[in-house]
Amino acid sequence: MTNCNRKTDIYQLTAIFERGVAEIINETELKELMNSGRTLNLKQGFDPSAPDIHLGHVVGLRKLRQFQELGHKVILIVGDWTARIGDPSGQSATRPMLSRDEIQVNAQTYLEQFFKVVDKDKTEIRWQSEWFDKFNLDRIIGLTNKFTIAQLLAREDFHKRYASGNPISLTEMLYPLLQAYDSVVIQADVEFGGVDQKFNCLLGRELQKIMGQPPQQLFLVPLLVGTDGSQKMSKSLSNYIGIEESPQEMYGKTMSIPDTLIINYFELATNVPNEEIFQTKEQLNNSSVNPMEIKKRLAREIVTQFHSKESANEAEEHFIKVFQKRESPQEIPKYFFSSRHIGDEVYQIDIAPVLVKEGIVRSNGELKRLLAHNAIELNGSKISSTIINARHGSVLRIGKRNFVRIATKVD
């Protein structure tokens, strides 16, 4: 190994262990493993019931990527069996069973997004069904008798639910066991996950020991707080930034995070070097720069990562134009409205049917509420009725962010 490479290694190691880490079990052992020169099996599981990846997931995926760059191999487990159980960390216990086809489709979608961050060439994909399809009662008993109820109840989520009298199904108890068994099958060296996965991952470690394997190391990343600024990013709370979203959406959602989260996002979701982040922190602390400007930088970084620099710049222009200067955006979707020509290129139009039918507003009632709140503009001026006089090409703005260009259609 040349000196040059060594330096890179040290630099990378620092990045790996000092940023975007919640907890490592056991750090010393992990470092020894990494020094052993062996290609490590990095385990990452995913549940094909929720195929969309958002920035919260990216925190962990970026870690995987960093490890890959050191030459290690990711083994992605498609949890086609655990998906049927549903991760108990959600409140609702039972989920509908997914069909084979649905799982296939979800897995496909997931993979496309997954490889936007993780290196495809250094990834192996394994399906739980490879081993669990063959499981019989004998094996299930063999697995379950290795653990006690008390052990499983130690999991915070189970514990809380039990204490507050909420149901826990036996099947759910199986979830951590299956996940643990995956580690045994693939002989995982390190399992990656959010801190909320700690219990499940630890169980894998436990089971490996019982089965005579060296226990896997745990690399737990922090949970990214969502755009609402209070809860962890998740699709069901709709406080997420999906990596498949348009540059404009991504940019806008980033701008909507609370200022207090800016540094956190820089650290967890971007490659901006530590020194720069440190400077940024200073600027925020002594108020020498408007936090908005810093957030714009963050938004550009994020959009660039999943789209391109150009898209990021365009998204920023759009943002400034539409939200800061309150002008109409460049591109506005056009809809045809039944119109009655009342002379001089002016048409009388009832906008309600189209807006409701196209789902731009939820219902007629909703539309009336918006009108009552002065939330609808025609070419920049508020309107108070769904019956309007407009020209072909006039622009409607509904709420903050919905724009509609009117195309007239005389019946």
Add this chain to the structure above:
RNA sequence: GGAGGGGUGCCGGAGUGGUUAAUCGGAGCAGUCUGUAAAAUUGCCGCCCGGAAGGGCUACGUAGGUUCGAAUCCUACCCCCUCCA
């Protein structure tokens, strides 16, 4: 097998015969302010008709029943929780 408690809107949680589309909190949406930040403040928050006043429909686990009238009473069923065995 026995005893008791409970199932309400996106979530939590009131409500025990009419004044209840259902108190309150959270979430959400919109207005003002503004940096799609925070804070503040106002309004909305089942669907349909109506400019409005108002009217109609659907809804409190499911299906029936009593009643002029039921989320509230009765019957059966389904589901959940706790304790005893």
